Amino acid sequence: MSTQAESGTTGSTATRTASGGRTFQQARPPRSGLFLTVLAWAVGLLFFFPVLWMVLVSFRAETDAASNPPDLFAPVSLEGYRTFFEAGPWPPLLNSMTASVVSTVLVILLAFPAAYALSIRPVKKWTDVLFFFLSTKMLPIVAGILPIYLFAQATNLLDNIWLLIILYTSMNMPIAVWMLQSFLAEVPVEMLEAAQVDGASLMTTLRQVVAPVVMPGIASAALICFIFSWNELLLARVLTSTVASTAPVFLTSFVTSQGLFLAKVCAASFVVSLPVLAAGFAAQDKLVQGLSMGAVK
């Protein structure tokens, strides 16, 4: 099945107008649908509440944090943050950063050519290959842990950050290939032929012609991989101990050692969320643009 069959469907008629559609004015609330607007705001605020509550509580003294109903005007205290930073969060935070950034870069470097092969130069049965990629996500990580643990033990890779990097790379690969494939399918084939005529090698074509066009797609796939690696708990918990432990592992042990003291937990949670928020902010523009190009495929 080639992508030609696919471009016959309604999906890509919409996509073709996408680049033009984005420049149209989007914000024009129609008068009807007031109910929908109110409902959407209500839902949005309801779901923002726990995050807001968490941030507010993180700046309270422990005694004020526990008060019920919560006192909105309790004095600001940095007690929670002090306790968190005194517990030595930097090595795990750095480990998490290393594991997330390096694995994300590796995922994109490997998934990009694969997605290219699946979309621009369609492999026969490409839908089967995609389903195969997807199916590898279905085994619960919980189940794979024992074989992986035995393997790490045999190869002396326990408590080594590189083990986590390799595992996160493979863990995120299927989703990255899947997402990138849908973006790459949008690249006009004429563009590649022009590059070919100019004598560009495959690598040059990928790097200088294809990559800039699908940059938004790369940004969105990278963001998702980063978030998953940053949040991963199970593998890190079983496979690391002192040297390579990551932020989520640190969080669980921090909570256990401190007891469920609210202000501290909230402060810790907020600090660990910040890198993701920063990454999200950096990618936000490209994300919306990018997904809109690819997702409709």
Place this chain on the structure above:
Amino acid sequence: MSSPALGSARRPWLLLAPTLAVIGILLLWPMVRVVLLSFQDFGLRELVRGGAEFVAIDNYRDVLTDDRLWRVALPNTAIFALVCVVLTVAVGTLVALLLHRLSPGWRTLVTMSVMAAWAVPAVTGTYVWVYLFDARAGFLTGVLGQLGLVDVATQNLFTERGWFYAIATLNVVHHGFPFVAVTVLAGLMTIPTELPEAAMIDGANAWQRFRHITVPMLRPVFAIVTILSTIWDFKVFTQIYLMPGGDGSNREVLNLGTWSYITAMSQNKFGLGAAIAVLLTLLLLAITAVYLRTLFKEEEL
């Protein structure tokens, strides 16, 4: 679109090879080991000494005849996942429709707030929800008490299966809807504004425009978010395991993931734990295959 001028037929497979190798070694190999393990009597002794006895389908027979599978783990997994997927996609879509109507400035602000829910690690996010519903000090327990839904003095919500999973649902939907919202918003941006406008002139109301324009055009987007949410929500582990009683101390709230983990890691019945995991994988494969087939049939691919 494959043009003969673009290269030999072997090249696509060459480009796919590194990825297939990584996935083959790091994802398929553990999968094969798990399947092998599920046919073995593999305990602590085998873990230390190596070598294990093959017991054919004994593990599967044990699991399939276990009352806990049918009464506890399977309903807890399947009903929970179904509710979570529906709610995540519904909430995510609502928020995306809201974001789509906002001016760019407001949109950035609200998108970042939505992203905040995604940024909070599942670990601490779960602790925050647990605290909000704490039996004595929980703010939301207090609210439920005021509404007369809960008897704050005597009831501990986490010991009751229904409440336990209601709270877990809130947690999982809260953590999952930003992905849906951002993806659906991206899809909405691609719908040419002429279409809803023309429909509006023809007198279509908001619901009709959503039902007859947005939904058909965004079907592929909904397919992606639904399939990924299904895979994630069937495999929810962290959020259940970290809730009070979720680590196995309350047998009523086990799902297939935590049951497999506890059987393998706490009771050292690795073969039995693997069999549970394989059943979960087969369940997911079946659901996704049926879903994709219906989808591709509709798309005439």
